[in-house]
Amino acid sequence: xxxxxxxxxxxxxxxxxxxxxxxxxxxxxxxxxxxxxxxxxxxxxxxxxxxxxxxxxxxxxxxxxxxxxxxxxxxxxxxxxxxxxxxxxxxxxxxxxxxxxxxxxxxxxxxxxxxxxxxxxxxxxxxxxxxxxxxxxxxxxxxxxxxxxxxxxxxxxxxxxxxxxxxxxxxxxxxxxxxxxxxxxxxxxxxxxxxxxxxxxxxxxxxxxxxxxxxxxxxxxxxxxxxxxxxxxxxxxxxxxxxxxxxxxxxxxxxxxxxxxxxxxxxxxxxxxxxxxxxxxxxxxxxxxxxxxxxxxxxxxxxxxxxxxxxx
Numbered sequence: 001x002x003x004x005x006x007x008x009x010x011x012x013x014x015x016x017x018x019x020x021x022x023x024x025x026x027x028x029x030x031x032x033x034x035x036x037x038x039x040x041x042x043x044x045x046x047x048x049x050x051x052x053x054x055x056x057x058x059x060x061x062x063x064x065x066x067x068x069x070x071x072x073x074x075x076x077x078x079x080x081x082x083x084x085x086x087x088x089x090x091x092x093x094x095x096x097x098x099x100x101x102x103x104x105x106x107x108x109x110x111x112x113x114x115x116x117x118x119x120x121x122x123x124x125x126x127x128x129x130x131x132x133x134x135x136x137x138x139x140x141x142x143x144x145x146x147x148x149x150x151x152x153x154x155x156x157x158x159x160x161x162x163x164x165x166x167x168x169x170x171x172x173x174x175x176x177x178x179x180x181x182x183x184x185x186x187x188x189x190x191x192x193x194x195x196x197x198x199x200x201x202x203x204x205x206x207x208x209x210x211x212x213x214x215x216x217x218x219x220x221x222x223x224x225x226x227x228x229x230x231x232x233x234x235x236x237x238x239x240x241x242x243x244x245x246x247x248x249x250x251x252x253x254x255x256x257x258x259x260x261x262x263x264x265x266x267x268x269x270x271x272x273x274x275x276x277x278x279x280x281x282x283x284x285x286x287x288x289x290x291x292x293x294x295x296x297x298x299x300x301x302x303x304x305x306x307x308x309x310x311x312x
Contacts, residue, residue, distance in 0.1 A: 002305050003204065003255040004185050006296055009070050010173035011077035012166075016069070017177070017291040023069065024294035026287045027077045034287055037076065038294050041069055059248020060241045066206070067110050075102070120157075121214070122236045125150040130229070139225055147218030154214060158275045168278060175200035176280035176288040178273075184298045187306035195285045200277045201270045204255035208269025212247035215268070 008017040014027030024038040043065050045051045052058045052065075129146035136142050161167045182198040183190055202208075220239055226232055254266045280288070292298060 002185075004181060004296070004298075004301055006181050006184070006292065007066075007204070008177040008181070008291070009066075009073065009206075010170045010177055011074045012081060013169070013173070013287075014077045015173050015177050015288045015291045016073040017180075017288075017295055018069070019295045022295045023073070024291050025073045025076055026291035026294070027080055028283065028287050029080050034290055035080070036290050036294050041065070044068060055249055056242075056245040059245040062248060063209075063244050064110070067113065068106065071106050071109055075106070118237060118240065121150055121153060122217070122240060123233055125153060126232060126236060140222055143222050144218060146221070147214065150217065151211075151214050154210065155272065155275070158272065162275060171276055171278040172280045173284050173288070175277035176284040177291075178202040178205065178277055179280065179285065180288045180292050184292070184296075184301060187302050189302075190289055190292065190298050192282050192285050192289070195289065196282065200279065201273045202255075203266045203270065204251055205269065205273055205276075207273050207276045208254070208266060209247055209251045211269040211272055212250050213243050216246050216250075217243050 004019075006017060006019050008015055010016075011025060011027065013029075014025060016023055016025045018024075018041065021040050021042075022038065023041050024036055026034055026036045028034050043049060043052055043061065045061055052061050125146045128149050129142045132142055132145065136145070162171060176195070178200045179195045179198040180190065181202055181204075182200075183195045186198065188194040188198070217236075217239070220243060221236065224235060224239070226235055250262075250265070254262050
């Protein structure tokens with residue numbers, strides 16, 4: 001199966017779909033209307049675009065890009081649900097000032113999110129496992145235990161947020177996103193009926209990426225041993241870009257092959273997706289289809305890869 005290279009993300013009452021440099025956000029407004037906005041995303045690397053194409057390096061920048069674009073599109077979707085009844089008309093100067101402030105806010109949000117994620121998923125598990133040092137003197141055994149603690153914290157986090165009503169709907173849109181991509185990549189016309197019957201799990205999902213990050217961290221930290229507590233914490237932080245780079249390559253490979261070994265490695269991530277995706281309703285699927293069609297010619301893709309009829 002050849003990957004369509006479509007990526008996406010669920011936003012507030014909608015979906016963002018991205019293909020190459022183009023992305024589209026489709027949102028169902030409170031009045032039921034679906035609004036679609038299409039734009040071009042410029043990577044954080046600017047003109048040094050080759051950095052996003054070098055294996056084991058591109059994953060770092062693609063991960064940061066996905067966070068920036070994710071927050072940007074989430075903010076856009078939230079703008080349709082603001083409680084203010086009247087929006088003050090801004091002058092051009094005020095608009096430019098607001099946009100500049102929003103950019104700095106977005107950068108700050110990304111930086112804060114990364115710091116919190118590192119603290120919770122990389123540093124905290126180490127300190128929790130270090131309490132076992134008196135009973136388990138082996139560094140390598142404690143490192144494996146630390147890895148399972150890390151995975152456990154991640155699953156617990158997903159379980160807790162999934163109880164929130166808004167998050168449950170977001171997970172339903174997440175399911176609609178996956179179903180659309182699976183529908184296309186299995187050669188089916190992109191209709192509500194075909195999308196509904198498609199799987200809501202996909203090997204290229206960000207959930208699987210995060211699982212690979214957690215799993216690969218066990219292997220690398222198992223191989224790299226340092227003595228002091230400070231150095232152990234520093235190693236866990238410094239290794240994160242390396243872990244992300246490797247994880248991205250594994251994820252990309254998983255999306256382009258049906259190799260049995262890769263399929264086995266993908267199973268834990270697919271299992272966790274049962275928590276981060278829910279079955280969408282037809283109205284959500286309609287939103288997802290519009291987001292896809294704004295940035296991707298799925299008919300041409302299916303003719304090229306499945307030799308489908310021209311009347312799709």
